[in-house]
Amino acid sequence: MASSQNPPRRPLAAGQSAWPDLPPELLESILLRLDPLDHVAVRLVCSSWRLCARALLSADLPFEAPRLLLRRPGSCGRLTFFSLRRLEILPYALPGRLNAGRCCGQIGCWLAMAFDEERAIELRNLFSGESVAMPRPPVFPVAKIMLSAPPTSLGWVAALLGNSGTLALLQPDVSGGDAWISIAAGAEHGGFRDMAFWRGRLCAVGYDGTVLAYRADLRARVAAVSELREKDGWPERNMLRHWRRRTYLVESEGELLLVRKLYSVDGDWAEVDVEVHRFRPEECNWEEVEELPGRAVFVGAVASVAVLVTAALPGVRENCVYFARREVDMIVPQAIGVYSLEDFETSVVAIAGGHSADVEPVWIIPSVPCSHASASRNYQQASRLCDG
Structure with a gap:
């Protein structure tokens, strides 16, 4: 035997x-x-x-180009990743309960997952599996969540953007309670489109193009606001053709960038243009950025980030803006759009195997070696958001 x-x-x-x-x-x-x-x-x-x-997911995720978290086609589609370097959907899938959720934010190796039926938000560490439950948010459904620091840090703050365009700031309390304020100032601007932490303030862009910056005192339930940009004028080309737009705020190496994707559709023909503007705090004005040498910008409704392009990030092109939202302007619907600021042209990276069109893919960058210093600086600055 x-x-x-x-x-x-x-x-x-x-x-x-x-x-x-x-x-x-x-x-x-x-x-x-x-x-x-x-x-x-x-x-x-x-x-x-x-x-x-x-x-393992954690084996090479931090050391290659940003990945897309997407949902596979079908009613029971699982959440998984598409690799820019490999140009394929990876076999890894998010475990169990996370597949029932909707990703609405990311910082480092933490995902913010919304469970709409439960009106609940859960923070989950991709590497360790650690989970942190957030207090019930004051705005729901939540379109986007940004954390000033990982949820294991002291004094971290969550910024929430509701589907209605309302902003809220929430700070969990170690005693089990929570402090939060809602910022309703966006109503006069048609609501907010996007937000970003920059220099210890929460910056938000309204539907009319106005950019506001908030510094909050959660204990007092008040927030001081300053205007960084007036509402958009209407460029001459808008008089000739109906242009649609998506607007994003991105923090990049201490700078605040405003990225606008404009597109016009006429039958089967579409024109796409991307503009990048940089805020100059010394002059309190904005200037158009004609090039981003050594950098690439990834934009999306849930997560936007700028990265330094080095040999450690194969598959990423510098001086380009990447977007993954499925729009009617995309020649290939299941594809990543790559707009070159040098050539003024958009190329596509097809997502083999496709994804669910009902859920926008989310850029995930758990850890990029060349930008650790920038991320650390951003965490420290954003943690000063609340004076309380």
């Missing part, structure tokens, strides 16, 4: 290590407890460690 015991291991030769023979389940348990940056070192140990590391 065969023995149920494990076969004896061969004796090690002089200078030989037993580390490559670790059981995969033990090695996986170890990897899940490491910082994402340490996974690079793990992959250099030996071939068996490298194979195990590649099987």
